[in-house]
Amino acid sequence: KRILTFIAEESDGERCKKAICEVLIQLRKLDSLQIHKGEFVRPDRHILIKEDGIPVLIDFERCKETSTPQNITQFVQFLAGMKLDAALHSNGKNVNINGSRLRELSRDYKSQGYRQEEFDQILNLLRDS
Numbered sequence: 001k002r003i004l005t006f007i008a009e010e011s012d013g014e015r016c017k018k019a020i021c022e023v024l025i026q027l028r029k030l031d032s033l034q035i036h037k038g039e040f041v042r043p044d045r046h047i048l049i050k051e052d053g054i055p056v057l058i059d060f061e062r063c064k065e066t067s068t069p070q071n072i073t074q075f076v077q078f079l080a081g082m083k084l085d086a087a088l089h090s091n092g093k094n095v096n097i098n099g100s101r102l103r104e105l106s107r108d109y110k111s112q113g114y115r116q117e118e119f120d121q122i123l124n125l126l127r128d129s
Contacts, residue, residue, distance in 0.1 A: 006049035008087040013095040015053055016088065020079065021123055023047055023055045027071040031114050038062035040074035044083075069114070072122070076106040079126075097129045 001009070003023070007016045023043075030037055039046040039059050048056045078084060080099030088095040102125060109118035 001049050002044050003047040003049055003055065004044040004083060004087055006053075007084065008090050011091045011093065013088070013093040016093065016095060017126055017129060019049050019053050019055050021126055022053075023057075023075065024072060024119075024123060024126070026055065026057055027075055028119050030071050031069045034065055034067055034069060035071075036064055036066045036069040037071050038064065040071060040078065043075055043078045068110075070110075072119070073106045073110055076102055076122070095129055097126065101125060 003019070006019065010016050027037075027040075037046070037057065037060065039062055046057060046059050048058060050056060079097060080102050085097070085099075088097065102122065105118065105122045105125060109115070109122060112118050
């Protein structure tokens, strides 16, 4: 399923947060390899969630090497958006992501050179949502 469909249909908020965090971990790997996927303006088209809740990134044809990847910063825009917020409150879930704080942490992550410490703060914010 596409990530937005998975989150909207899933009734377990913790399972949704786990899938989101797993996506971020995969994107962190791409950032550490200095690879920009280039498809996260609309991540719903490029992230599938398997039945077991594991996310799979697809469509890598626009990937490029860069010293300034934007994978996490682009995905954070999706996480802070209204479509995801609606999905996180559907089907009996009540997961609240602080979008402005998430954007701030994303900016820190990028400005501090994509360090693990800033990335961990992003994950912790989501896990505690």
